[in-house]
Amino acid sequence: MQKGFYSGRWTYAALVAPILVLIFLFFYVPVGLAFFWSLFLERPFGGGSQFVGLDNFARVLSDAEFWDALKRTAIFMIVAPSLAIGISLMLALAADRGLRGSSAARNIIIWPKAVAGASIGVVFVFVFNPFLGIFAPLNEIWPGFWNPRIDGTDAFITIVVAQVWNGIPFNFIILLSGLQTIPDTVTKAAVMDGASPWRRVWDIQIPLLTPQLFLTFVLEFVGTVVEAFGLIDTMTEGGPGGATTLLIYKIYVDGFKAYDLSGAATQTVILMLFVLIMVALQFRLEKHVKYER
Amino acid sequence: MRGDAIHLDAVTKSFGATPVIDAITATLGGGEFTVILGPSGCGKSTLLNMIAGLERLNSGKIRIGVREVQDLPPKDRGCAMVFQNYALYPHMTVEGNIGYALKVAGVRQPERSRRVAEAARVVELGGLLDRRPSELSGGQRQRVAIARAIVREPRVLLFDEPLSNLDAKLRHGMRMELSQLHRTIGATTVFVTHDQVEAMTLADKVMILNKGRIEQFDTPHAIYYRPASSFVAGFIGAPPMNLLPVTGGGGVLRLDDGTELARNPHEGPAILGIRPEKISIGDKGFAARVVYREDLGSHTAIVARLSGGQEVQVATPIGMHLDPADTITFDFPQDHLHLFDPATGLRLETP
Ligand SMILES: Nc1ncnc2c1ncn2[C@@H]1O[C@H](COP(=O)(O)OP(=O)(O)O)[C@@H](O)[C@H]1O
Ligand SMILES: [Mg+2]
Numbered sequence: 234m235q236k237g238f239y240s241g242r243w244t245y246a247a248l249v250a251p252i253l254v255l256i257f258l259f260f261y262v263p264v265g266l267a268f269f270w271s272l273f274l275e276r277p278f279g280g281g282s283q284f285v286g287l288d289n290f291a292r293v294l295s296d297a298e299f300w301d302a303l304k305r306t307a308i309f310m311i312v313a314p315s316l317a318i319g320i321s322l323m324l325a326l327a328a329d330r331g332l333r334g335s336s337a338a339r340n341i342i343i344w345p346k347a348v349a350g351a352s353i354g355v356v357f358v359f360v361f362n363p364f365l366g367i368f369a370p371l372n373e374i375w376p377g378f379w380n381p382r383i384d385g386t387d388a389f390i391t392i393v394v395a396q397v398w399n400g401i402p403f404n405f406i407i408l409l410s411g412l413q414t415i416p417d418t419v420t421k422a423a424v425m426d427g428a429s430p431w432r433r434v435w436d437i438q439i440p441l442l443t444p445q446l447f448l449t450f451v452l453e454f455v456g457t458v459v460e461a462f463g464l465i466d467t468m469t470e471g472g473p474g475g476a477t478t479l480l481i482y483k484i485y486v487d488g489f490k491a492y493d494l495s496g497a498a499t500q501t502v503i504l505m506l507f508v509l510i511m512v513a514l515q516f517r518l519e520k521h522v523k524y525e526r
Numbered sequence: 527m528r529g530d531a532i533h534l535d536a537v538t539k540s541f542g543a544t545p546v547i548d549a550i551t552a553t554l555g556g557g558e559f560t561v562i563l564g565p566s567g568c569g570k571s572t573l574l575n576m577i578a579g580l581e582r583l584n585s586g587k588i589r590i591g592v593r594e595v596q597d598l599p600p601k602d603r604g605c606a607m608v609f610q611n612y613a614l615y616p617h618m619t620v621e622g623n624i625g626y627a628l629k630v631a632g633v634r635q636p637e638r639s640r641r642v643a644e645a646a647r648v649v650e651l652g653g654l655l656d657r658r659p660s661e662l663s664g665g666q667r668q669r670v671a672i673a674r675a676i677v678r679e680p681r682v683l684l685f686d687e688p689l690s691n692l693d694a695k696l697r698h699g700m701r702m703e704l705s706q707l708h709r710t711i712g713a714t715t716v717f718v719t720h721d722q723v724e725a726m727t728l729a730d731k732v733m734i735l736n737k738g739r740i741e742q743f744d745t746p747h748a749i750y751y752r753p754a755s756s757f758v759a760g761f762i763g764a765p766p767m768n769l770l771p772v773t774g775g776g777g778v779l780r781l782d783d784g785t786e787l788a789r790n791p792h793e794g795p796a797i798l799g800i801r802p803e804k805i806s807i808g809d810k811g812f813a814a815r816v817v818y819r820e821d822l823g824s825h826t827a828i829v830a831r832l833s834g835g836q837e838v839q840v841a842t843p844i845g846m847h848l849d850p851a852d853t854i855t856f857d858f859p860q861d862h863l864h865l866f867d868p869a870t871g872l873r874l875e876t877p
Contacts, residue, residue, distance in 0.1 A: 419614075419615065421609065421613065422615070422674075423615075425600050425607045427600075427631055428626075437615060
């Protein structure tokens, strides 16, 4: 932090305080409560709770459905962000090449277009809805070709595609802006050194894009938990046969449909630890690739 | 000498309607140090990039040695380039930066390291090979950029204002080193700058560009002593040459108000040029009034106003006591006059 930008440390405190209060109220308090509840057996229709130690964990961890949901979550967490970032990266590399050496005006024009993509992503959820969207006619040609209602794999692919589609506009903007900050002369130097366009992507552009790639990966990871819930709830409701029941959705079903509040709290704690470990791993990775431009 | 000559043949480039480089034809001598000098925006970098292959020509031809190169990609032209802001790869070590071209070309290890070490030795970078660019000073970064350029033993070395990001003292040191480097390596060197001191000290020949055209392409000596146009005259020298509109007749040159400035056989209107250090102050000649004085140690620079209102810069030997408002007498010696055509700006050769 730059020293002396504001007159005193209290100014900083006053500026940061509102956001800290919000984060505390809506993140740390619920997280703390989840930890607390995971140690108690809560009666669904009131009547007090009973301290049971780690019994809830033992129960959840011996449940096969939990492990299935965790496995699906892990697959989803790897596949969706990789695709969302891979595709965005290719689009950004192409756009960057098109924008190189052109006037700044075109640069400005691209932003609103890219932002508009976000709303397209929302529409997509409906368009690819297997029962209302574009796959319905396909099914008439080849019955059963695409039936996420019956086929678990189709259903899983649907939410992966929706999740990826949703993430692309934002990732694209972040990655493109990162590419645009690579100085023209660095690219020219690589051209003079004989590097082909593909070689420059691997040797120059992607390494110089690591901060942006890291940011998009962290946000995509968190997104696979936060945003995926909405997609599953509107598109598949966890089905068919639990094929799209990721941990986050299972928690919701267990807690609010089956009224297993203690089980839901326990799984929340486990999911939280899971995400924390993933993000911590990414931060460790980030330390190895840090450099000054 | 292993440098190839560069032949430019009606090289033309425009961005949009106005030409940035306007049909330039010239030959840059093999193994010579050519400086392209001109004001900012006159097309120097564009011309250099076209030689390098980073910018396509609209028309014209470029030959390097015997090969026509205007349609070849940069890597096949045998050129290497040093950029103004160094353009180092920030994520690679010094060794990685210098060796990148070799790596791309498929030169294998021990050989690659050996050549990187050799290039680093030439620019005195030993011991820094493991550092990142962010851990180096400006001067060291510039050395890395130069090492990266010479490691492939190019036949043509291109520099785009390589010294303008360095402070004055470093710049002087780097000038001497570049000059020595050029003698050791012997590659044809093209050096772009807007700094006339760099041009005059480094160049075998200077190409002065103005608005995409060559104003003069000659040795530093010729450019200083026989400027080909009033643009060159006003661009070279610190302070630059005084340029005064005069009319010649009856063996003398006069200002509009009739003041007789110098003896010269030219008839009709002309631009009279005279360098500040060639004006003598004495008791013969015409009167002027001192308006400003600066003591610069080695000499005193004064600005004086002539009877017609024109201002003239004069460099006088130290020890002459002049103060603002003093009236002095100037003499323009006949053999130090330059005359230019008022319409075209071109030098007029007086019989
Ligand atoms: N890619 C480009 N697109 C449009 N105009 C350009 C481009 N590159 C250079 N120019 C214009 O061409 C002129 C010459 O540029 P440049 O060669 O960089 O000048 P210099 O290096 O002498 O300062 C400038 O007016 C500049 O604005
Ligand atoms: Mg330039």
